[in-house]
Amino acid sequence: MPAPSDAARAAMSGLDDLGLERLLALPAVPLPNARRMRYPVTVRTSVDDGRWGLRAFGTEFDLVDPSRRASTGGWYSVGWGLYDGEEIAELLLVQVLRDDTDLAGLRSAITGLLPDAPTDSTIASGRYRQELRLCAAIDRAPAGV
Numbered sequence: 281m282p283a284p285s286d287a288a289r290a291a292m293s294g295l296d297d298l299g300l301e302r303l304l305a306l307p308a309v310p311l312p313n314a315r316r317m318r319y320p321v322t323v324r325t326s327v328d329d330g331r332w333g334l335r336a337f338g339t340e341f342d343l344v345d346p347s348r349r350a351s352t353g354g355w356y357s358v359g360w361g362l363y364d365g366e367e368i369a370e371l372l373l374v375q376v377l378r379d380d381t382d383l384a385g386l387r388s389a390i391t392g393l394l395p396d397a398p399t400d401s402t403i404a405s406g407r408y409r410q411e412l413r414l415c416a417a418i419d420r421a422p423a424g425v
Contacts, residue, residue: 285419287396288358288370294393295356298386300374303343305359308332315345321362335361335371339402339413343375352378352409354386363398363417370419372397377409387412394418 284292292302309317311331319333320340335341335357343355354376361371374390376383383403391399394416401414 282369284358285370287394288372288418291372291393291397291416291418292356292358295374295390298354298389300354300356300376303355303357305335305357305361305371305373307360308334316342317345318342335359335373337361337363337371337398337400337415337417339400339415341373341375341413341415343373354378358418361417368417368419370417372414372416372418374412374414376412377406378412379409383410383412387414390414391416 296302309319309332311318311322311333318341319335320338321334321336323332323334324330325332343357356372356374358370358372361368363371376386387401387403397416397418399414399416401412403410403412
């Protein structure tokens with residue numbers, strides 16, 4: 281990943297301060313995979329007809345495997361992704377599992393770090409905990425530009 285933009289650096293610093301753990305931003309994952317990660321967009325490869333999930337704007341993703349989802353925690357990644365069908369350099373994905381129900385406050389704190397970025401989020405009861413998923417298009421410039 282190229283050096284993060286000022287907006288991404290500020291967001292990552294704020295997410296670190298909120299106690300979230302930064303993960304590598306894998307641009308794509310095979311489906312299925314051992315860690316049961318998934319991203320919102322699925323494509324098939326022409327070589328072997330394999331299915332891959334691509335990082336994309338939306339809340340239908342899993343950054344962590346089920347063994348981590350049984351505990352509380354918060355994770356995020358910033359990197360390449362798709363936004364409105366176009367490649368972007370900095371897509372933020374956040375997944376948080378908590379026992380408390382103040383995920384709306386945490387969501388507000390996170391979106392406050394991203395005043396100019398389009399965001400989407402969901403808060404739902406997961407299998408084990410309350411779960412927040414949030415995405416943001418931090419830098420909408422094409423990747424590599």
